[in-house]
Amino acid sequence: MSPSFLIVRFSAIGDCVMAAYVATAIRHANPGAGISWAVETRCRPILDEERLLDEIVDFPRDQWRNARWSPNTWREQILRFSRLRSRKFDFGIDLQGHSKTAICLRIARPTSRIAAFATDRFARRLNPLAPGDPDALHRVERMLETASRFGILEMPEKPLTPKPIGLESLGLDADERIATISTGAGAIEKQYPANQWQEVARNLVQNGYQVIWLGAKPDPRIGEPGTTDRVAQWRL
Known part of the structure; x- marks a missing residue:
């Protein structure tokens, strides 16, 4: 049975493009793998839903921020997190390292999980941080090195991104x-x-x-x- 992966990288546009190198490496190494990505809605358009990903779970954080105290906002957040946990992922990778992404990965509860970065104390407590200095390598190299703990991955020449339109x-x-x-x-x-x-x-x-x-x-x-x-x- 092919493995399933959860990539957590909410934002920003350029960082998601860099993180796509990791998803592309996983796709090349495991053509039949199930790859899901948790991302903010505004960054979704730069993710390839045709060749790269099997599923995108978008988090409308801008919308939630404007109605942060609404019961509907809390209800919707719980539903998103529950949806991820129901997938029962084999592997999960936090490629951002903020508290918000660390919480997402922790609640999703994949069988194995790891973080490439941890920008605050709370994030460091929620998920295992990959060994080594996160700032010693280029961001793409650090993210790929982290994901390689789940299997041998090779750096792709370029990431799979949506085909140009118009x-x-x-x-x-x-x-x-x-x-x-x-x-x-x-x-x-x-x-x-x-x-x-x-x-x-x-x-x-x-x-x-x-x-x-x-x-x-x-x-x-x-x-x-x-x-x-x-x-x-x-x-x-």
Whole structure:
């Protein structure tokens, strides 16, 4: 019987893309495995439901936050957690390490569970933390190293993500090598310096990528020859 896996990574968009490397490695190593992912509703669109995952359990945390004291909110949260526990997963991995994701994995109660990160004392108490310094490796490498405790996994060249839709309407060719860079961040202090983004873009262009800058109106506009600026023009 094929094993079943629960991946817990609620947010954010870029972090979920990095975590998709782990799900992809599991899928490549275990083509028949059942892979479920617990994620915030706003990040669901960047997860591949066709080739990568068998199930997505979304958590509408923005909605819950706006009605946090409502009995309906508590009832819905309990139902989501109960749904996960009823799956009786063989393996569970917390790839975020916050209290909210640690609680999710603990309540789901897979046969074996482990966390790649634990950002607070409460999270450290809820689930076993993978050995080693979580900050000694790149996030993708740390997450893959953690998941490899459940079996040998190889780093995929790229993660399985939803197939591009409607690129032609944007004047793009789906067969081209395209790299999009979001210039903004959740907070100004988290924004990557413009000169470093320019260095990244130059390297991508030299390797044959078409680089497109994306972002909202307040996000930085980064000029770099050979790239395309679509900040405040296209939705991320």
